[in-house]
Amino acid sequence: MSEQFKKSEQPFEHLIRALQEGEARRISQCIQEIDHRLVDCGRSLEEYRRLRTTLRMINTQLSQLGEQPLSVDEELPAQDLSELIKWRLDQFKSKGKI
Numbered sequence: 001m002s003e004q005f006k007k008s009e010q011p012f013e014h015l016i017r018a019l020q021e022g023e024a025r026r027i028s029q030c031i032q033e034i035d036h037r038l039v040d041c042g043r044s045l046e047e048y049r050r051l052r053t054t055l056r057m058i059n060t061q062l063s064q065l066g067e068q069p070l071s072v073d074e075e076l077p078a079q080d081l082s083e084l085i086k087w088r089l090d091q092f093k094s095k096g097k098i
Contacts, residue, residue: 042081 052075059069078084092098 038081038085041085045081045084048076 052072055070055072059072062069076084076087078087089098
C-alpha cells in the first residue's frame with residue numbers, strides 16, 4: 001500500500017514543482033521589469049538635465065536680447081538617481097498614491 005501511495009504522490013509533487021518553477025520565473029520577470037524601469041528612470045533623468053541645460057542657455061540668450069525668459073519648472077532637489085527615486089517615492093506616499 002505504501003508503494004501505491006508513493007506513486008500517487010509523485011504526480012502531485014511534479015505539479016507542485018512545476019508551479020514553483022513557474023512562480024519563480026514570474027518573480028524573475030518582475031525583477032527584470034523593475035530593472036528596466038530603473039534604467040529608463042536614469043535615461044529620463046539624463047534627458048531632464050540635458051533639457052534644463054538647453055533651456056538655461058536659451059533663457060540667457062533671450063535675456064541678452066532683452067526678451068522675457070521662458071518659464072521653467074522648479075529644479076529637482078536631487079541630482080543622484082537613487083536620491084531622486086527616494087524623493088519621488090516620498091511624494092507619492094504623502095499624497096496616498098502608494
